[in-house]
Amino acid sequence: MNRDAVSVPGRVSVIRDIVSRMRQYGISSLEYRDNTDLLHISLEKPHEPTVSAISPAPLAQTGVIRSPDMGIFRAVHPLRQGRPVQMHDEIVEKQIVGYVEAGEVLLAIPAGCHGRITDIMARDNQPVGYHQDIFLVT
Known part of the structure; x- marks a missing residue:
């Protein structure tokens, strides 16, 4: 190339x-x-979903938020004004913390847990890989 x-x-x-x-x-x-x-x-093999008869465990207080796909990381939606997620911000589960631009598609990055942002591992407009770590939450 x-x-x-x-x-x-x-x-x-x-x-x-x-x-x-x-x-x-x-x-x-x-x-x-x-x-x-x-x-x-x-490529890794996709993880097989497991079915459990008991209720799922509560969300962990520590987690990694990963890119849903490979593309260009966007800290805020390109068509909206807003404040990007920053270090020490409190976030809640399912909060949109960024976006990945994959070609002409813009994919939201939802938080999978609640807590405080303790590390930001991708910069705005930086290429990111599939399931690359973007944020650390504790």
Whole structure:
């Protein structure tokens, strides 16, 4: 891939397409190499859901909020004004804490637990990977 010819969002779109086809055909690992670049993609098997006869445990007080997909991290919705989540902010479960722009799709990042933001591991407009850690909550 020629770095100068394809923008970051364009590259993310191409990689999303490759990952989609890998999932479609059951390919778990792919390596592409040309004169200047090396791309290696490894996919983990999806976790099988488990069914329990007892009530689920309460939310943990510590958690990691991860990217729902690969794309460009957006701290706030690009069409709305708002304050991004910052260090030491209190958040609640299901609160939208950011977005991932995946091609032309904007995916919300909901908090999976409540607590206080103790680490922010992605910067606004930075490419992020599939299920990459974005926030640490305690």
